[in-house]
Amino acid sequence: MAKRTYQTPRGTKDVLPDEQKHWDFVVDVVKEEAFNAGFRRIDTPIFEDSGLFVKSVGKNTDIVEKEMYTFKDKSGNSLTLRPEGTAPIIRAYLEGGMQSLPHPVNLFYIGSMFRYERPQAGRYRQFHQYGFETIGESNPVIDAQLIALSLRILRKLGLENLLLEINSLGCPSCRPKYRKLLVDYLSDYKKKLCTDCKQRLKTNPLRIFDCKQKSCQEIIASAPQLINYLCQSCHEHFRHVLEYLDDLELSYELNPRLARGLDYYTKTVWEIWPAKPLEGEELGSQAALGGGGRYDKLIELLGGRPTPALGFACGIERPIAMIKEEKIEIPEKRKTQVFIAQLGEKAQKICFKLLNELQDAGIAVVGSLEKKSIGSQFKEANRLKVPLTILVGQKEAFDGTVILKDMVSGSQEIIPQEKIVKVLLKRLES
Numbered sequence: 001m002a003k004r005t006y007q008t009p010r011g012t013k014d015v016l017p018d019e020q021k022h023w024d025f026v027v028d029v030v031k032e033e034a035f036n037a038g039f040r041r042i043d044t045p046i047f048e049d050s051g052l053f054v055k056s057v058g059k060n061t062d063i064v065e066k067e068m069y070t071f072k073d074k075s076g077n078s079l080t081l082r083p084e085g086t087a088p089i090i091r092a093y094l095e096g097g098m099q100s101l102p103h104p105v106n107l108f109y110i111g112s113m114f115r116y117e118r119p120q121a122g123r124y125r126q127f128h129q130y131g132f133e134t135i136g137e138s139n140p141v142i143d144a145q146l147i148a149l150s151l152r153i154l155r156k157l158g159l160e161n162l163l164l165e166i167n168s169l170g171c172p173s174c175r176p177k178y179r180k181l182l183v184d185y186l187s188d189y190k191k192k193l194c195t196d197c198k199q200r201l202k203t204n205p206l207r208i209f210d211c212k213q214k215s216c217q218e219i220i221a222s223a224p225q226l227i228n229y230l231c232q233s234c235h236e237h238f239r240h241v242l243e244y245l246d247d248l249e250l251s252y253e254l255n256p257r258l259a260r261g262l263d264y265y266t267k268t269v270w271e272i273w274p275a276k277p278l279e280g281e282e283l284g285s286q287a288a289l290g291g292g293g294r295y296d297k298l299i300e301l302l303g304g305r306p307t308p309a310l311g312f313a314c315g316i317e318r319p320i321a322m323i324k325e326e327k328i329e330i331p332e333k334r335k336t337q338v339f340i341a342q343l344g345e346k347a348q349k350i351c352f353k354l355l356n357e358l359q360d361a362g363i364a365v366v367g368s369l370e371k372k373s374i375g376s377q378f379k380e381a382n383r384l385k386v387p388l389t390i391l392v393g394q395k396e397a398f399d400g401t402v403i404l405k406d407m408v409s410g411s412q413e414i415i416p417q418e419k420i421v422k423v424l425l426k427r428l429e430s
């Protein structure tokens with residue numbers, strides 16, 4: 001019988017050791033910037049009550065209609081692997097009593113998300129996001145502040161060639177009027193719309209803006225734009241956001257067709273794109289690095305007191321793809337400091353103990369404890385680019401000494417075994 005081999009499920013990928021430094025880099029920068037900006041970390045479960053997403057993201061969205069991993073557990077509860085982070089954070093904010101904290105409450109998260117999408121370059125079914133939420137502020141300065149933060153993080157990752165797109169989706173006082181106008185306009189072209197958009201016309205016409213079909217795009221191009229129908233308060237809010245962005249000299253492009261795929265957004269929405277598409281990704285495919293917006297009604301919708309809020313989420317895989325494509329050098333944070341080489345049975349025993357003593361002392365040390373030639377052991381030390389190597393041969397094992405080799409200058413010295421930890425700590429300090 002042929003041996004069965006297994007692969008990662010479609011749309012998922014392993015993060016192999018060589019790529020871990022990219023992940024550490026992104027996560028470290030996110031944590032650093034979160035701390036600097038006064039955001040506290042929150043982690044929520046990977047799955048939630050399915051109703052949470054249906055209610056918040058909206059039942060007529062692509063996420064809820066097509067992309068959720070929903071299953072019944074053995075008690076018959078309908079659960080969903082989280083497709084996005086905001087709804088769970090707001091659930092946790094309400095459940096965890098954070099409404100009584102001084103506001104704004106600034107939270108951030110890092111974790112995996114799941115969407116049953118058609119996999120392609122940069123698009124996975126399990127992917128990762130970091131996200132920031134500011135709860136309890138309606139002032140447009142906070143919109144600009146969060147947009148600036150979302151850009152700053154990407155810039156700190158070395159990504160400079162970015163495009164910020166921004167729009168306003170209005171509020172419950174102006175959006176319904178606009179929606180009617182849009183439906184009237186689109187109804188004239190109903191026959192030319194794709195099957196999905198025909199359906200969207202009935203359920204969620206704003207979603208037609210996200211349609212990738214050329215025929216629908218052409219119709220949308222001349223559609224009335226929400227930005228021209230905002231109520232006074234939304235108009236003022238948006239004007240201020242743009243002024244604040246100007247104050248920071250952040251350039252942006254107004255994109256009146258930017259709808260974002262979720263129902264809970266109100267007022268400001270934005271997306272950050274690579275200035276040119278990433279390798280393997282088509283122009284206009286959903287290849288944004290991140291996006292966000294205001295969701296002033298979501299907390300109320302989920303049972304809390306009316307509380308304005310906003311947030312953004314960025315993928316991790318896509319910024320990493322861009323980091324690689326732009327050949328951005330990642331600072332090597334952790335390096336092996338010492339290599340231990342040995343020859344002979346007695347030396348092997350001594351090195352085994354030494355290795356553990358050094359690790360106890362907090363030194364990053366690896367050693368070859370198996371029977372290997374000195375040549376291949378030094379080859380390994382060179383590959384690891386360690387600054388120092390300890391060698392214990394038969395003579396040293398007998399004398400109670402070790403040879404300490406400086407791998408940069410090539411100089412060697414003999415050190416008593418009992419002093420080596422101290423000597424190394426001093427050397428590494430300098």
Ligand code: AMP
Nearest residue numbers: 122123124127288289290291314315318
């Ligand atoms: P969204 O909430 O859909 O705007 O997603 C925010 C960011 O998450 C996107 O801009 C992407 O960087 C990332 N993202 C969303 N969906 C996927 C996916 N299926 N695969 C990889 N990254 C994704």
